[in-house]
Amino acid sequence: MNATQSLVMDADLLTDREQTMERIYARTYPMVRHYVREHGGTEADAKDLFHEAMIMFYEKTVQNQLTLTSSVSTYLMGICKNLWRQEVEKRKRKTELAESHAESVWEEPDLDGESSLALMSFVNQLGETCRSVLVSFYYFGQRLDQIARQRGYQSIRSATVQKFKCLERLRKLVGHLSVDHFKS
Amino acid sequence: MRPELEEVQLLESYLQGNLSEEQSLDVSVRLLWNQEWQQKLAAQKLAYQALRLAGRQQLRRELDAIYVRLFG
Numbered sequence: 001m002n003a004t005q006s007l008v009m010d011a012d013l014l015t016d017r018e019q020t021m022e023r024i025y026a027r028t029y030p031m032v033r034h035y036v037r038e039h040g041g042t043e044a045d046a047k048d049l050f051h052e053a054m055i056m057f058y059e060k061t062v063q064n065q066l067t068l069t070s071s072v073s074t075y076l077m078g079i080c081k082n083l084w085r086q087e088v089e090k091r092k093r094k095t096e097l098a099e100s101h102a103e104s105v106w107e108e109p110d111l112d113g114e115s116s117l118a119l120m121s122f123v124n125q126l127g128e129t130c131r132s133v134l135v136s137f138y139y140f141g142q143r144l145d146q147i148a149r150q151r152g153y154q155s156i157r158s159a160t161v162q163k164f165k166c167l168e169r170l171r172k173l174v175g176h177l178s179v180d181h182f183k184s
Numbered sequence: 185m186r187p188e189l190e191e192v193q194l195l196e197s198y199l200q201g202n203l204s205e206e207q208s209l210d211v212s213v214r215l216l217w218n219q220e221w222q223q224k225l226a227a228q229k230l231a232y233q234a235l236r237l238a239g240r241q242q243l244r245r246e247l248d249a250i251y252v253r254l255f256g
Binding site: 017018021022025026029047050051054055058111116119120122123124131134135138139140161164165167168170171172174175177 | 185188189192193196223224227228230231232233234235236237238239240241242243244246247248250251253254255
């Protein structure tokens with residue numbers, strides 16, 4: 001894949017996420033599933049692993065941290081192979097320690113589950129409009145002009161104001177928490 | 185924008201490193217003595233973290249839906 005193709009891909013991923021992800025999924029998942037099955041995993045393992053790789057890929061794309069020198073499928077396959085090797089190692093160690101349930105490498109490392117849920121619940125308390133504007137902009141990397149168009153704002157300026165209003169509300173909601181509790 | 189929103193915007197630019205050297209220094213100095221600002225900055229960081237978690241959760245759901253459509 002050359003640089004131009006890669007840029008087009010990035011743009012598609014951000015502006016037309018679902019369809020672009022579905023194309024990548026259809027092309028890459030069968031290879032990942034085959035690999036994981038050949039190496040002692042199940043279909044469920046393959047799915048979890050692939051989703052984790054897609055999330056890493058998406059986040060790196062949004063943050064502009066990715067320069068692909070190969071196709072997206074090859075890149076994702078590489079991540080999956082690495083993650084699966086780590087997972088197999090981890091499960092082996094866990095078995096040796098005779099622990100009952102194995103944690104996966106692809107679980108959120110920063111916060112414990114309870115804190116994550118508490119934080120996410122604040123986002124949901126914002127209501128659909130604010131939640132969607134903020135998540136689209138800050139996580140999915142959508143541009144404000146696209147958000148303005150989709151949500152019927154008159155201008156990019158109104159979308160910007162809306163975004164900061166929503167962020168201020170979220171800041172107030174999470175501000176009630178003890179900040180020390182969430183240090184990562 | 186009302187002043188409170190300007191302030192949210194300023195702290196965002198500060199965190200992203202998008203301020204001029206002078207503006208950035210102003211914010212840093214103000215943060216040193218203004219406890220209310222320190223709390224606001226900490227809460228704003230937490231807000232971004234909350235959005236990342238909520239975004240990931242949504243992305244996982246979208247991927248699950250694609251799996252069901254294509255391979256379920």
